[in-house]
Every structure is written in C-alpha cells, then in structure tokens.
Amino acid sequence: MFLTDGEFSEIKAFRRELHRNPEVSGEEAQTALRLKEELCLTGPDRIVADIGGHGLAAVYEGAASGRTIMIRAELDGLPIDEISDVTHRSTVPGKGHLCGHDGHMAILMALAKGLGQRRPARGRAILMFQPAEENGAGAAAVLADPKFAALTPDMSLSLHNFPGVRLGHVLLKAGPVNCASRGMKIVLKGKTSHASYPEQGIAPTFAMARLLDGLTTLGNNGSLGPDYSLVTVTHARLGEPAFGISPGEAQIWATLRTLTDEAMTALVSRAEELVLTQAKAGQLQVEISYEDVFHQCYNSAEAVAQLRQALDDEGVSHDDASSLLPMKASEDFGVFRTVAPAAMFFLGAGEDHPRLHNPDYDFPDELIAIGSRVFMRAIRNLLG
Template identity: 90%
Template sequence: MFLTDGELSEIKAFRRELHRNPEVSGEEAETASRVTEELGRTRPDRIVAGIGGHGLAAVYEGVASGPTIMIRAELDGLPIEEISDVAHRSTVPGKGHLCGHDGHMAILMALAKGLGHERPAKGRVILMFQPAEENGAGAAAVLADPKFATLTQDLSLSLHNFPGIRLGHVLLKEGPVNCASRGMKIILKGKTSHASYPEQGIAPTFVLARLLGDLTALGNNGPLGPDYSLVTVTHARLGEPAFGISPGEAQIWATLRTLTDEAMAALVSRAEELVQTQAKAGQLQVEISYEDVFRQCYNSAEAVKELRRALDDEGVSHDDASSLLPMKASEDFGLFRTVAPAAMFFLGAGEDHPRLHNPDYDFPDELIATGSRVFMRAIRNILG
C-alpha cells in the first residue's frame, strides 16, 4: 500500500464522516465542501469547483507532458432511511449512503494523498467527484459545463462496489456492462364530470388500463443481448381520491430499459407511438416527459487492458463475470466514454453483504486500500 497505516485510518474516518452526512442528487453542497477541504491538504495543482452543479475536480500535474487520466467517484447518497446499527450511521432522516458512494470518494481521497506525496512522471491525473449519479443527471451536467472543457482526458476510469461476490474480488469485462434506462412519465388529460354522469366527461380510465398492460408487453425481458428490452410500470394514478368525481386525468410512470443506446431509441419510439395512438382513440390529450435518463455503460478495450494490467500487477483476483455482466442496473459513468476511452470495474463487497440500496448497507472499509491500489498502479503504469 502506498499510504501509511495512519493515513489509511484517517481516510476511513473521513469515509465514515461522509456516511453520517449524506446528501441526495443535486444537493451535495456540504459533501463537496468537505471533500474540497480534505483535498486541499494534498496540495493539488488546482481544484475546479462547481462542475455540473456541486461537482469538483482535483488536478495533479506530472513532471513532464503526457496523457491525462481521469478517475471518477460520486458525491450523492439516496433518499432511503438507513436502519443499520453502525456507530457512523446516517444522522439525516430519510437519507443514507446506501450505494457506497462514500467509499468511492474515500478511494479517490487515498489517491489524492498518494499523488500529494509523489506526482506522476508525466501527464496529469484528474480526480473527478461527480454530482447526481443516482438520478442520471450528473454526468450529462458535468460534460455540458464549460469548466469541464479544461479537463480533457485520454482515459477515464471508475469502479463500483458489488455485494454478492467475495470481498476484494473484481469483475471486469470489455463491452457493455450496464443497461441504458430512462423514466417515462405519461400524463393523460380528459375532462372530469359528476360520478353519476360519467358520459358528460372524458375519463382516461380505459386508456390507463390498456396502457398498463400494453407498455409492459413492449419489453421482452429476455437474455441480455442487443435485442433485450424491459418496461416496468412503477407508478399509476387515476383521478382524485373522491367518490363523487369521474376522473379527468391519469398518470403512468414506467422505466424503459435496454442494453444499448440504439435499442433504447427504438423502444422509446415504440412506446411513444403506442401512447399517442391510445390517447387519440380515447379522445385524450397526452404529455410525455423523461427523467432519470442513463446511457448504456460500455467498457472500452484500451481502458480494460490497463485495468487488467494493474489488477495483475497488484495481485488482485479478477474475472470477466460472464454470468453477472452486463447487469440490468444503470450507471451514468457510461457518458464519459463519449469524450475518451473509459472503463469501470466492479469490486466485491462480500458474498453475504447487504445489497446496494438496502437500508442496512454500509461500504466495507477494507475496499479503500484495494480500490486505491488498483487505480494508483494504473496511474504509475501509464504515467510513471
């Protein structure tokens, strides 16, 4: 390990402080402030704040010119009440770091301390603390921010902890690793009437009922190949909770999921055509909008090659996990591949560890050393 036991203990304490004070997507101001203060002690060449919201990046310049490596972690927690009995459990009602982003930040902080001790021989390293990963808005906001234009990179790397596989074992493969997904919000508008005279209004009742089944039927939920698709209705509402009113409005929320961005475009087209056709037949107006939009996450060959080399050099066990990857869940790191080759590896959090987004989840501190060692080895292999 490139840090002393004392430094590693400090980073574990930093992780636990983040865990006590989670902030959800778009609200990470205090988290960003804590990270900035801690980064300052590592003497980066510069810190770029306010990227895509509350995002920030620490830049460590090498001695000579060369390529740029960006390594990314996430700032946000989840709007879920934590129920664990750990001493550092969340102090914020209804919010928790139940996906491990506090641990991912700690891994980058370990890298910051290491780079503070010794800069790379060439190039530069960017440690990116990204906001709003959980709702899919963060990566897009970062890339759209003019400040990001000063942070061009040649390679982007990331990780995510992965409960269900043994502690410290890594899953890594080239190609698709996370699905594209998006939340489709449908509002159907007709006209209310008295419940005793429903014929005097235009109720969306039957259109809503048909769409619940027809939208779901658009997905095949088959093997995770190029044709995979899934539509999950997550919420539906009809009118108001009253007995005297025949409803005039309805809502459906559905999550669309595919393996590739191309398949997502086709699924969106079919879903919108279906909704418009049904709404027209029911004499309804319709509004369609999208939230939680995630692009597919695809591991580039050149980035995977460097991560495999680092894993081998550090003696970290790994495999391509053909039975587990790609996964149906989404991750907005995939958007960074639009500007540079990128790859994410998945770091085992323990076979019996509580799963991601479970209310009793807590990031295993043992992974801080493993994750940071792999990234630092990749940095030294490429930049010297």
C-alpha cells in the same frame, strides 16, 4: 502499499463522516465543501469546483507532458432511510449513503494523498468527484460544463462496489456492462364529471388500463443481448381519491430499459406510439416527459487492458464475470466514453453483504485500500 496504515485509518474515519452526512442528487454542496477542505491538504496543482453542479476535480500535474488520466467517484446519496445499527449511520432522516458512494469518494481521497506525496512523472491525474449519479444527470452535466474542456481526459476509469461477490474480488470485462434506462412519465388529460354521469366527462380509465398492459408487453425481458428490452411500470394514479368524481386525469410512470442506446431509441419510439394511439382513441390530451435518463455503460478495450494490468500487478483476483455482466442496473459513467476510452470495474463487497440501495447497506472499509491500490497502479503504469 502507497499509504501507511495510519493514513488509511484517517481515510476510513473520513468515509464514515461522509456516511453520517449524506446529500442526494443535486444537493451535494456540503459534501463538496468538505471534500475540498481535505483535498487542499494534499496540495493539488488545481481544484476546479462547481463543475456540472456541485462537482469537484483535483488536478495533479506531472513534470513532463503526457496523457491525462481521470479517476471518477460519485458524491450523492439516496432518498432512503437507513436502518443500520452502525455507529456512523446517517444522521439525516430519509437520506443515506446506501450505494457506497461515500466509499468511492474515500478511495479517491486515498489517491489524493498518494498523488500529493508523489506526483506522476508525466501528464496529469485528475480526481473527478461527480454529482448527481443516482438520477443520471451528473456525468452529462459535467461534460456540458465549459470548465470540463480544460480537463478533458485521454482515459477515464471508475469502479463500483458489488455486493454478492467475494470481498475484494473484481469483475471486469470489455463491452457493455450496464443497461441504458430512462423514466417515462405519461399524463393523460380528459374532463371530470359527476360520478353519476360519467358520460358527461372524458375519463382516461380505459386508456390507462390498456397502457398498463401494453407498455409492459413492449419489453421482452430476455437475455441481455442487443435486443434486450424491459418496461417496468413503477407508479400509476387515476383521478382523485373521491367517490363522487369521474376521473379527468391519469398518470403512469414507467422505466424503459435496454442494453444499448440504439435499442433505447427504438423502444422509446414504440412506447410513444402506443401512448399517442391510446390517447387519441380515448379523446385525451397527453403529455410525455423523461427523467432519470441513463445511457449504456460500455467498457473500452484499451481502458480494460490497463485495469487488468493494474489488477495483476497488485495481485487482486479478477475475472470477466460472464454470468453477472452486463447487468440490468444503470450507471451514468458510460457518458464519459464519448470523449475518451473509459472502463469501470466492479469490486466485490462480500457474498452475503446487504445489496445496493438496501436500507441496511454500508460500504466495507476494507475496499478502500484495494480500490485505491488498483487505481494508483494504473496511474503509475500510464504516467510513471
């Protein structure tokens, strides 16, 4: 163990402080400020603030030249009311750390303490606290920020806690581990009329009905292979809540999901073609936009090998989770693979633990020591 029990107790208390004060994607200013205060106490060689938004990077330099290894955690909570009865439950109505990002930050804070006490022998270790993971915007914003150029890693590592798997057991495999997804927002515009004279207007009713069915049938929802696709309609609205008006506008929100980015490109093309065809048939104007865009998350073999070695060195049980990975859920960490080998492992939060995004979820504090040990071992193996 690279920290004392007392130091881990302090980090546990810090995690609970973060849990009480969640901020959602793009609003993590106070979270970043509090992290910066704690990071400064560990004596990093450099802190880069406001990267990709409210992102924060702490840099620990080795005495000799070498590789740059980046460990990433997320800053943001969720716009969900917490119903837990834990004493450290959220104090912010309508917001909660119900995905465990508070625990992921605590794991990196443990690394900060350890690296502050003993620098890597060579190269650099960078602790990246990334904003806006939950809406898919954060990782891309970090990479696009000019400040990232001086931090570009030779390898990026991350983790996510995983309810439904034995506490402390790790799932890890090379290849695809998370699906690509994006939110498609469709606005159909016609012309209202009096409800007694619908023929005098241009209602999007029938086009909307066809799209609700047609979009869904674009996906196959089959096995998670290269051709996997899923379209889930998440919201629909037609006209105004009134009995005297024939509707002139409709909205459909749908989530498109595929295993690979290539398959997503094809699914987007088919979905747009369907929407444009129905809009034309109904003499409607149409607007299509996208939000919550996530690229596929793919684990590089080189990075996976380093994580496997670290898990073995630390005596942490693991397997390739062929029945659980890849998963349908999305994760924006995959974008970092565009600049260097990258891999994420999944750390079991308990077989009966409340699931991610559930209103009664809370990160298990026992995982702080396990996750930080694995990352610290990987850093020492790579950088000494």
